[in-house]
Amino acid sequence: MTIASVSHIDYDTTPENLSAAQAEFSALLGPDNIDEDQETCVAHSGSRFASADSAHKPSLVLYPKHTEHVSSILKICSKRCIPVVSYSGGTGLSGALAAPHGGICIDFKDMAKIWDLHETDMDVTVQPGVGWMQLNAELAGKGFFFPPDPAPDARIGGMIAMGCSGTNAYRYGTMKDWVVSLTVVLADGTIVKTGNRPRKSSAGYDLTHLIVGSEGTLGIVTEAVLRLTPIPKNPHVAILTFSDTHLAVETALSIATSGAVFDALEFVDQSSLEVVNQSGLFEDRWAEYPTLFLRFSGDEATTQAHSALIKSLSERNKCLDVKISSDPEQVDAWWNVRKLMGKCLIMSMKPGDIFLASDAAVPRSRLADIIVETQEATADVGLFCSTLGHIGDGNVHVAFVCPQELRAKGEQLIQDVQRRALRMEGTITGEHGVGLSLRDMLIEEVGSGGVDMMRNIKLSLDPKGILNPEKIFRIQA
């Protein structure tokens, strides 16, 4: 459906309608589970990475306790044409939490239970408010873990909505690979369970994976069955420092095509290590050069073979320094530096600075090209630029911390990265999602036919357009 052929969608966020809805929500949830505090509402429309905009805030935040609550909320919103955004960890980068048409926000803080851990089947059922780090802490004693590792505070609801990934995606794949089935509430309040707990299924359309990455626009997830996997034994981290980006990328590509199974291949540029050193979060001082962070695991023979491969490639590619450790404290400390780089970047912001990021991904053969072209394009513009990323997946994070007055320039440079990725047969977003910020560029990736296809699907499941409106694509002209 082209955007021109969508019949007009009318939301009703008049004070009368919202107030009548609030009375219904109150009868349903109790008044304590409804928040109309303005500060809370603004805070729910953004994240630490995508600043909230008070013009795009919900009027109410609701705290349901279970699936039936969510179903009842959506029946009320559907009847009253009130937009609905849902919220879990609040770490998104693409503006998917903004409420451009107002309405309500569903916060899953009180739906954070974990149950039904099946050890033989290696699966577990969780509610959307569960954090991935909380889940892994609970599972640790059982010998299992859940691989997707986005921002440390991210929670399952948002991780499903955004189809997230992280450093583990290189070995383990992204969120979609770890969701077995979902309980989803559709716009009209219908509760759909997309499947049971088999490891695989061909039973009709893959509704589970249509919902993963749909950013809350097709339905709201209230339960998820997640796959688990054994915790890798004997983890090692290697830190490789290079004089030159090309040599670092070359080394990573040689590892990726060697057939040896590594757990993670991460690239970090000199600027990223600058903010690490400035943050004061870590004891060690890092050499500010292009650096690879590698993780691998396995029995003695495997990790020895991996270490030997790293050393031989380092020599060939003139590595300045190689450090490898299997000491658990050292492994955690080094990997923590990589995981906290987002935080270091945020810490480096001065009052009034804005944070702009791209997470384009390209075929791996184009990695050096996109990194170097981006570094060249941003060298002389007076913006602080950090480039790092999941190099094993071809996923490059380019971030600017820039003063408000250079916003337009920064935004242009970010778009340049995304268009560069498309020219290199890549994607405008490898893991952060489209949200509001990329919706007009999505058409350059999947064409008007692809966007129309998405809009058709959206309107077939949510004809009033109440679920997270305006995200991923414009819903009406």
Added chain:
Amino acid sequence: MTIASVSHIDYDTTPENLSAAQAEFSALLGPDNIDEDQETCVAHSGSRFASADSAHKPSLVLYPKHTEHVSSILKICSKRCIPVVSYSGGTGLSGALAAPHGGICIDFKDMAKIWDLHETDMDVTVQPGVGWMQLNAELAGKGFFFPPDPAPDARIGGMIAMGCSGTNAYRYGTMKDWVVSLTVVLADGTIVKTGNRPRKSSAGYDLTHLIVGSEGTLGIVTEAVLRLTPIPKNPHVAILTFSDTHLAVETALSIATSGAVFDALEFVDQSSLEVVNQSGLFEDRWAEYPTLFLRFSGDEATTQAHSALIKSLSERNKCLDVKISSDPEQVDAWWNVRKLMGKCLIMSMKPGDIFLASDAAVPRSRLADIIVETQEATADVGLFCSTLGHIGDGNVHVAFVCPQELRAKGEQLIQDVQRRALRMEGTITGEHGVGLSLRDMLIEEVGSGGVDMMRNIKLSLDPKGILNPEKIFRIQA
């Protein structure tokens, strides 16, 4: 959308309309690429596993050469309300090739090219008529392979349509895990490219994986970018013979939860080995007992560790016989027995016999239960029953070869297996798809809400319902 609320869909397969369409197809493709031979038409409505039904045949078979041909064909069919089924390898088991409303069949035999092998990116572009064995033969010299391994004659088009898998799914995942992006022609002829070649993307709804497994009902795939992976080094096969199904399953589960990476875990029952022995296809005579076929690979230390694990578990679980080989000829010969079991079953059929199969999947903890309950339920009914399957994935294939007069009984027993799987939190189909044969049972798995959701999506993309009508769910009352 409930089925009752679908406005009536009218197909026009009158001789006048088909004849006018034929003239248009002829101008497009040339008369040599249109086949109206009745035998050809019947043959295209079934497979060796799902017998063709002359009441459900297309009136014409078309042989396009490229995407634009397919787009033009669909524009004609859309304008004229003519149903369209597509055909590649003809190995499906669920009746997805039947043409219950007649119409045309698109056969991809002339769209079987392979191009753009990117070695660093480990991806390749193929047309739907390419067979997976042909693809792997071409890739062998490069050190890569494409893991999904359904029936030996299956081709990429059907493999995508049915969301297939096979013995490699245990380690490598199913078809959806190996499709990077697709070129799809929608019902109205619109050509959509669902993405480029990044290893991951969060750019809007996952159209690629909505199409995988949609059985040709949402769009027709004309090109696919597929991921590849290095050929595993030093492959080993182990054959373990047990006196008892429970002990075989127990052994497989211990391996699956050990953290050791095996390439395949397959179970075969005594009846399956009976037909292997009867087939005359193999030199060796097989002991007719519950048997595990295991495959693993890796460096010397890894394969030694795997062999030691197998031996220790075999001892604990009173294995009657253990054979392990890394001799390439022996490895191929043993694995070939597993791969050709479908053929052996077909060979065991007498004239007039029918083949009935279920491929339900359950959480692995319920594997022994479903196998043993099924064996007990079928022990005294006078039907030949073979049970084998991808035990590592909890996917159990139960097949009956039975005389026509026992069809009703056989069909009832197959449904019992599927309902047993649902009771055990599994799925009615792990890899063969819904087609015509399971559409009325799908509602027991995903509920009426789930089926309505699928029907909404279908009608939003194909409002005239011309693409493979009646498959997966009933399209109208």
